[in-house]
Amino acid sequence: MSDSSDEEYLGTDWLPYSERSEWADVKPLPQDDGPNPVVAIAYSPKFREVFDYFRAIIASREKTWRALELTTDALRLNPANYTVWQYRRDILRELDANLKNELDYLTEVIGQNAKNYQVWHHRRVIVEMLNDASQELELTQNALDIDAKNYHAWQHRQWAIRTFNLYDDELPFVDRLICEDQRNNSAWNQRFFVLKHLGFTPEVIQRELVYTMNRIRIIKGNESAWNYLVGVLRQSEDGLLSSYPEVLEFSEELYNAGNRSPYLLAFLIDVYQEQALQDGANEQLARKVYTLCDDMATKHDVIRRKYWQYVAANLKSQLSSKSAK
Amino acid sequence: MSYHIDMEDAAANEPVLLSKHSKNLLRFLHLLPARMASHDNTRSTIVFFAVCGLDVLNALHLIPPQMRQDIINWIYGGLVVPRSNEKQCGGFMGCRAMVPQTDDAELQECVRAYQWGHLAMTYTSVAVLATLGDDLTRLDRKNIVAGVAAVQRPDGSFSACIDGSESDMRFVYCAATICHMLDYWGDVNKETMYQFIMRSLRYDYGFSQELEGEAHGGTTFCALAALELSGQLHRLDTCTVERLKRWLIFRQVDGFQGRPNKPVDTCYSFWIGASLRILNAFELTDYAKNREYIMTTQDKLVGGFAKWPQSTPDPFHTYLGLCGLAFTGEPGLSDVMPSLNISMAAYAHLKQLHESWRLKGDENTTGASPYSIATTPELLDAAMEQQMKMCDDSETSTSPLISAQ
Numbered sequence A: 001m002s003d004s005s006d007e008e009y010l011g012t013d014w015l016p017y018s019e020r021s022e023w024a025d026v027k028p029l030p031q032d033d034g035p036n037p038v039v040a041i042a043y044s045p046k047f048r049e050v051f052d053y054f055r056a057i058i059a060s061r062e063k064t065w066r067a068l069e070l071t072t073d074a075l076r077l078n079p080a081n082y083t084v085w086q087y088r089r090d091i092l093r094e095l096d097a098n099l100k101n102e103l104d105y106l107t108e109v110i111g112q113n114a115k116n117y118q119v120w121h122h123r124r125v126i127v128e129m130l131n132d133a134s135q136e137l138e139l140t141q142n143a144l145d146i147d148a149k150n151y152h153a154w155q156h157r158q159w160a161i162r163t164f165n166l167y168d169d170e171l172p173f174v175d176r177l178i179c180e181d182q183r184n185n186s187a188w189n190q191r192f193f194v195l196k197h198l199g200f201t202p203e204v205i206q207r208e209l210v211y212t213m214n215r216i217r218i219i220k221g222n223e224s225a226w227n228y229l230v231g232v233l234r235q236s237e238d239g240l241l242s243s244y245p246e247v248l249e250f251s252e253e254l255y256n257a258g259n260r261s262p263y264l265l266a267f268l269i270d271v272y273q274e275q276a277l278q279d280g281a282n283e284q285l286a287r288k289v290y291t292l293c294d295d296m297a298t299k300h301d302v303i304r305r306k307y308w309q310y311v312a313a314n315l316k317s318q319l320s321s322k323s324a325k
Numbered sequence B: 001m002s003y004h005i006d007m008e009d010a011a012a013n014e015p016v017l018l019s020k021h022s023k024n025l026l027r028f029l030h031l032l033p034a035r036m037a038s039h040d041n042t043r044s045t046i047v048f049f050a051v052c053g054l055d056v057l058n059a060l061h062l063i064p065p066q067m068r069q070d071i072i073n074w075i076y077g078g079l080v081v082p083r084s085n086e087k088q089c090g091g092f093m094g095c096r097a098m099v100p101q102t103d104d105a106e107l108q109e110c111v112r113a114y115q116w117g118h119l120a121m122t123y124t125s126v127a128v129l130a131t132l133g134d135d136l137t138r139l140d141r142k143n144i145v146a147g148v149a150a151v152q153r154p155d156g157s158f159s160a161c162i163d164g165s166e167s168d169m170r171f172v173y174c175a176a177t178i179c180h181m182l183d184y185w186g187d188v189n190k191e192t193m194y195q196f197i198m199r200s201l202r203y204d205y206g207f208s209q210e211l212e213g214e215a216h217g218g219t220t221f222c223a224l225a226a227l228e229l230s231g232q233l234h235r236l237d238t239c240t241v242e243r244l245k246r247w248l249i250f251r252q253v254d255g256f257q258g259r260p261n262k263p264v265d266t267c268y269s270f271w272i273g274a275s276l277r278i279l280n281a282f283e284l285t286d287y288a289k290n291r292e293y294i295m296t297t298q299d300k301l302v303g304g305f306a307k308w309p310q311s312t313p314d315p316f317h318t319y320l321g322l323c324g325l326a327f328t329g330e331p332g333l334s335d336v337m338p339s340l341n342i343s344m345a346a347y348a349h350l351k352q353l354h355e356s357w358r359l360k361g362d363e364n365t366t367g368a369s370p371y372s373i374a375t376t377p378e379l380l381d382a383a384m385e386q387q388m389k390m391c392d393d394s395e396t397s398t399s400p401l402i403s404a405q
């Protein structure tokens, strides 16, 4: 929740609507907040006036160029007002306005309000109306250059890619972002999104596993990379973590070299557990899990100690119910 | 005796400044400064944070009876009831920007075309009414749920309102809260809703805002709560549930983060905490560390909680911080019903209303499913007791308040 006001943005040479001759024919309509309003906002005179005029044009169903400009002012004062955005779209349709201009306007607004739901939604609708998404990759790239984890920008980018089939150049873009910041979880997610579309064939899986293991070699305690590794393994035909033995080898190597990243240990726990359950109560593998869980709980991941105790207990009960059968 | 004071002990002993938080939240019910004008459209969510926050603080009595009535009346003032020949836009508005002060019937008629209920505002409005003990008799439940069904998309997701809104997991959640609180699902399609939720489950086993977006703590809460409220949580298989727990448990750093490799933020003590409560796994977290972090974001001067230490507190993080603390059993705070994000007392009141609607054979409830959420009898008893006390307090006020997010 942030307090943002674009009061200043409207400039010092602001002329009130009541003093504009071209608006002399409009009678402003005040808001009816009821007799004893709560959470009443002490609107600035400017805010109050702009919305009084906005209500007036809605009430007279006016859809003109000056009405469009009025919505621009209203949205600068409150870009979260979804009704103003909706009315703006109704005006644009009525005027059969050049929507390219609207895209330019939105590029500017998004530059200032990159985390506003309504702005991004408006952008989506206009792009749909134009049936032209040629600017969307650049637009979202600019937003991601400022904040590489901006959820709105990623959502819009995915939508554009999915709707207009823009997958072709996405992998290099994602790769660049992962190189810049290997901990960028949004970029890893986008990588999964692209490859899922292209198809997780055995070759793709193999390549992605190598790619990810190389990343993990650089930063071993990176949860994003480990999650991606597991996610890709589960795309294999049998969905097992042990289906590509080189990953287990790689992990055991890291472990034997002394690495104790909780994500590495969690992965080993998962693989051994999976194998223990498959192998029909393999005691040796189960003991490995218990030892690792105990190490996590007491040394490497103490904040999750109750969880690791739970994981061990869970396996124990699963195995005993198995052997009971 | 040692003079050495351990930093952790200091944080562990840090008291929650209950009365300061109450005063802080109360202030937001009064006049807000001009700089908050960008929150104009979501005024009812501010009421929600303030009222529900006071409830969790056991401080609803600080709202004078007249003001309590004013809140209820103001909330009802945002109710949109479509006529039979109009679009199904029933529900609550969060503000009055589209309500003009005029006697001119024609002008009113034109503006009316832009008055729509908004799912998030309907959710928070009904939750506030329930929290204040209103009996919801001024609502046409069927009409409101028709409005919910009208904004469901073919893919099962929901928009916020009939026109001009994105659709995503937030509104799936709001739709589920509304139907659950009104004990009526009408034409809402639970099956496609379930399909949409499951299509948004990611490879790391968090849920995204929509489809293949990044898994996120807030949207994971929305997804799980919607499943619980619609009685569909049991459809998750054991394996999925265990992986969900893993993703959620791994969000704890000291407090909780919303996504891997993102900074910790007070509000995730609620989003992640509530998700784990829904999965019955919250006790696997580290309560002390969680509390310690939340306490570093407490504003000792003016009350309230912020997202980060040394940041400005706001009602959103204040309320969710309090809920996060309530989950760890903080003394002085009421327990919170995780999936509705209201107090157990308010939830008990809702259940009482459901019971009375059913006894009356209210036509609205025909075909409704039985309660799907288990609360321990002791919890409910305690909650009821508290509710009764609250009703006593409010007896001096005028009407429809007394009977019993």
Ligand SMILES: [Zn+2]
Pocket: B265, B266, B267, B268, B307, B317
């Ligand atoms: Zn937050």
